Amino acid sequence: MGAKSLFSHSMRIAQKDLHELSRNRLGLVMLIVMPLFMMLMVGFIYPSSGTTVSNLPIALVNEDSGYGNYTVASQAFVMGVQQINSQTGLMVLSNVSNVNDLKDMIQRGDLDGGIIIPSNFSACVMSGQQATIIIMTDQSNPQISTAIQSVLTSIFNQMGTMLAQLHVQMLNPAINGSNSLAIVQPYKVQTEGVVAGNSNYFDFVAPGILAMTVMMSVMTGLPAAISMEKEIGTMDGMMVAPINRLSIILGKTLGQTARGLLQGLIIMALAVGLFGVSIQGNILLVLGLLLLGVFSFVGLGVVITSFAKDQETAMMMMMTLMFPMMFLSGVFFPIQLMPWYMQDISKVLPLTYASDALRRVMVLGAGVPAIANDLIILIVFGAVMIAIAVPVFRKTMTR
Amino acid sequence: MLSDSTTLVSSDYTTESGSMIKVENLTKKFGDFVAVDDISFDVRKGEIFGLLGPNGAGKSTILRILSTLSSPTKGTAIIGGHDIVKNDTEVRKMIGIVSEKMIMYNRLTAKENLWFFGCLFGIPKDVLTKRIDELLELVQLTKWKDAQVGTFSTGMRQRVNVIRALLNMPQVLFLDEPTLGLDPQSSVEIREFIKKLNKENGTTIMITTHMMVDADLLCDRIAIVDHGKIVALDTSKNLKKLISGADTTVLKLEIANLVPKIIDSIRAIECVDAVSQEDDTHLRIIVHGDEAFDNVVDAVRAEDGKINAMENLQPTLEDVFLHITGHQVRDSADQKIPMGRHRRFEAPQGRAR
Ligand SMILES: Nc1ncnc2c1ncn2[C@@H]1O[C@H](COP(=O)(O)OP(=O)(O)OP(=O)(O)O)[C@@H](O)[C@H]1O
Ligand SMILES: [Mg+2]
Numbered sequence: 194m195g196a197k198s199l200f201s202h203s204m205r206i207a208q209k210d211l212h213e214l215s216r217n218r219l220g221l222v223m224l225i226v227m228p229l230f231m232m233l234m235v236g237f238i239y240p241s242s243g244t245t246v247s248n249l250p251i252a253l254v255n256e257d258s259g260y261g262n263y264t265v266a267s268q269a270f271v272m273g274v275q276q277i278n279s280q281t282g283l284m285v286l287s288n289v290s291n292v293n294d295l296k297d298m299i300q301r302g303d304l305d306g307g308i309i310i311p312s313n314f315s316a317c318v319m320s321g322q323q324a325t326i327i328i329m330t331d332q333s334n335p336q337i338s339t340a341i342q343s344v345l346t347s348i349f350n351q352m353g354t355m356l357a358q359l360h361v362q363m364l365n366p367a368i369n370g371s372n373s374l375a376i377v378q379p380y381k382v383q384t385e386g387v388v389a390g391n392s393n394y395f396d397f398v399a400p401g402i403l404a405m406t407v408m409m410s411v412m413t414g415l416p417a418a419i420s421m422e423k424e425i426g427t428m429d430g431m432m433v434a435p436i437n438r439l440s441i442i443l444g445k446t447l448g449q450t451a452r453g454l455l456q457g458l459i460i461m462a463l464a465v466g467l468f469g470v471s472i473q474g475n476i477l478l479v480l481g482l483l484l485l486g487v488f489s490f491v492g493l494g495v496v497i498t499s500f501a502k503d504q505e506t507a508m509m510m511m512m513t514l515m516f517p518m519m520f521l522s523g524v525f526f527p528i529q530l531m532p533w534y535m536q537d538i539s540k541v542l543p544l545t546y547a548s549d550a551l552r553r554v555m556v557l558g559a560g561v562p563a564i565a566n567d568l569i570i571l572i573v574f575g576a577v578m579i580a581i582a583v584p585v586f587r588k589t590m591t592r
Numbered sequence: 593m594l595s596d597s598t599t600l601v602s603s604d605y606t607t608e609s610g611s612m613i614k615v616e617n618l619t620k621k622f623g624d625f626v627a628v629d630d631i632s633f634d635v636r637k638g639e640i641f642g643l644l645g646p647n648g649a650g651k652s653t654i655l656r657i658l659s660t661l662s663s664p665t666k667g668t669a670i671i672g673g674h675d676i677v678k679n680d681t682e683v684r685k686m687i688g689i690v691s692e693k694m695i696m697y698n699r700l701t702a703k704e705n706l707w708f709f710g711c712l713f714g715i716p717k718d719v720l721t722k723r724i725d726e727l728l729e730l731v732q733l734t735k736w737k738d739a740q741v742g743t744f745s746t747g748m749r750q751r752v753n754v755i756r757a758l759l760n761m762p763q764v765l766f767l768d769e770p771t772l773g774l775d776p777q778s779s780v781e782i783r784e785f786i787k788k789l790n791k792e793n794g795t796t797i798m799i800t801t802h803m804m805v806d807a808d809l810l811c812d813r814i815a816i817v818d819h820g821k822i823v824a825l826d827t828s829k830n831l832k833k834l835i836s837g838a839d840t841t842v843l844k845l846e847i848a849n850l851v852p853k854i855i856d857s858i859r860a861i862e863c864v865d866a867v868s869q870e871d872d873t874h875l876r877i878i879v880h881g882d883e884a885f886d887n888v889v890d891a892v893r894a895e896d897g898k899i900n901a902m903e904n905l906q907p908t909l910e911d912v913f914l915h916i917t918g919h920q921v922r923d924s925a926d927q928k929i930p931m932g933r934h935r936r937f938e939a940p941q942g943r944a945r
Contacts, residue, residue, distance in 0.1 A: 198714070202711075205712065209708045212704070213699045213700060425693060426694065426695055429693070429695055430709055430756070431712060433660065433661060
């Protein structure tokens with residue numbers, strides 16, 4: 194039995210699987226709904242391009258006791274804040290009389306944060322000292338709290354810069370506006386990406402989700418499909434046919450890969466169409482990478498299939514592997530920000546390399562040479578797993 | 593029964609001794625549990641050979657090993673000259689199997705199912721098309737060929753399942769409880785079909801069952817399997833002679849106030865071979881010797897049993913089974929009925945089930 198009949202039998206089995214799938218309405222719907230949900234969740238929960246935080250309920254507490262009787266400094270500050278806010282719509286500002294009330298309201302969740310002008314504010318400003326502004330945040334919500342901090346800090350910095358410029362001009366009227374800015378802020382920081390445009394969190398997760406869905410779909414689909422056939426008994430029908438038993442796994446894998454790629458295409462279409470992700474690299478390279486990702490996972494799926502007696506066990510085993518993989522492979526969260534031992538774990542997961550390579554291609558427009566390392570690791574991983582899987586599968590099939 | 597286009601290229605594969613299947617010291621262990629215990633037997637070419645035994649006897653396991661679906665722990669078998677372990681691909685080309693679970697995909701139509709499995713056998717497309725049509729016609733399913741098998745009745749499904757096993761025109765057909773779950777009408781149809789296949793195509797058939805009728809009506813020879821061993825192997829007629837030939841009698845007793853104590857005391861009688869309780873009031877007793885009749889009646893009276901009726905029965909295969917193993921075929925299926933303690937043949941005790 195040559196490679197030709199191995200291939201033709203595999204194709205026959207894959208075709209049969211897809212035929213069955215095409216008759217399964219609910220299955221087909223789920224095939225589309227699952228990635229859709231995934232995209233919607235990630236797409237709408239995480240801020241995507243242009244949509245920054247806005248309308249945050251934030252209170253102002255002015256405790257300024259003045260310099261002498263003058264509270265000009267704090268009044269000017271408040272006006273400045275209100276003016277900037279009216280342009281950006283960042284906050285919904287309200288006034289609260291004291292710090293305790295502010296804390297109360299944050300605890301109750303009425304406010305996301307507060308700006309406190311301490312009692313010595315005017316005194317400091319007027320006597321030529323540094324004045325303090327306190328930003329009070331809601332620690333129970335770190336994301337919002339960080340957002341408020343960074344936004345307010347930049348507003349206050351901006352206001353501080355303007356004030357400093359004014360002071361410089363007052364000291365030497367000969368200096369014009371832009372020069373005074375150069376004195377106060379000698380460096381101007383400008384960020385530029387490898388490709389044009391801004392990337393956002395969604396650009397970061399989309400490739401990872403794509404890699405994950407396709408690979409997971411194959412990895413869960415394969416054991417499910419094989420153990421299902423074992424359970425209902427149809428596996429026996431294939432096993433008594435005079436075909437190479439390899440063509441059974443190969444056929445199942447082909448069928449599941451086709452299903453996984455279909456899902457991948459749906460995700461890509463959604464990412465591009467609904468969430469404005471642009472694919473910078475070659476689309477064929479993206480597809481090729483997805484296939485390679487599947488290849489790297491197939492062995493693992495087959496090993497699990499061989500050991501699991503029934504579908505339920507197979508699913509349990511897959512789930513146990515899937516969860517750490519989802520979180521440790523840098524799909525949702527950059528690996529570089531993990532503690533070192535977690536980084537070490539993530540280094541042995543094929544999904545890490547698949548999503549990394551895919552991200553480089555999709556976001557940065559990288560070509561094959563730039564992702565060569567990832568490619569080699571995926572190929573080696575896949576080949577080793579398959580070398581382990583095939584004998585295991587053969588042995589366990591005729592237990 | 594099939595047209596020229598599909599008849600076998602009949603080359604004689606049988607071994608020198610004329611047997612189609614030659615089983616040699618076959619053993620199968622699942623962990624420590626011995627499911628098939630060192631069995632050897634021959635099946636002749638063109639024979640219908642039955643494996644009869646209670647649930648868990650090891651019938652399916654034997655069939656699965658012979659059809660290369662499971663590998664033996666020890667021993668082997670030769671089918672049509674090919675070793676099932678060393679030359680499994682050749683064996684698979686000449687066998688067909690109808691296993692316990694129906695081999696078919698519910699979402700595919702009857703025709704699609706047959707087409708898929710046929711393709712795996714490498715049957716040329718035009719031959720396959722023709723053969724599928726013929727086989728469907730043979731079991732009167734032509735009308736339903738394009739309906740998904742998930743919508744079929746159990747009887748229709750089993751017919752599809754059986755013809756699926758015939759796609760490669762096997763010389764040896766393995767059938768595992770082919771009438772299980774079928775109504776009497778469908779059972780008869782399947783039995784007739786098997787008989788016809790055997791007669792007209794000369795197919796060697798090995799069938800497992802725990803239904804006495806199947807074994808009785810169908811099989812040329814019957815092997816009684818219990819606890820992984822073959823405890824008797826002969827024609828149905830000869831097996832029955834084991835009882836009626838000797839001075840063994842089958843009694844049926846109706847006792848109004850049947851209590852366990854009565855059964856125990858009947859069992860204790862020396863000339864009683866086996867006792868099985870059929871329902872609340874009926875006992876089936878296998879006895880030997882001239883005084884047996886009186887002894888049984890005395891024992892029942894001694895326990896204040898009230899005998900309503902007593903019959904002398906023609907032995908059935910069931911009695912043969914009872915006689916040989918000391919328990920009824922269905923005993924192991926539902927353990928409600930007390931097992932016979934009196935055993936002629938020592939069978940392994942305390943099974944790991
Ligand atoms: N894969 C397996 N793993 C462990 N034990 C098994 C396996 N297959 C069968 N057995 C055990 O082997 C014994 C024989 O099983 P088998 O299915 O051959 O019985 P059977 O005679 O076909 O019974 P039935 O009439 O119920 O079909 C049973 O006790 C069963 O529990
Ligand atoms: Mg069985």
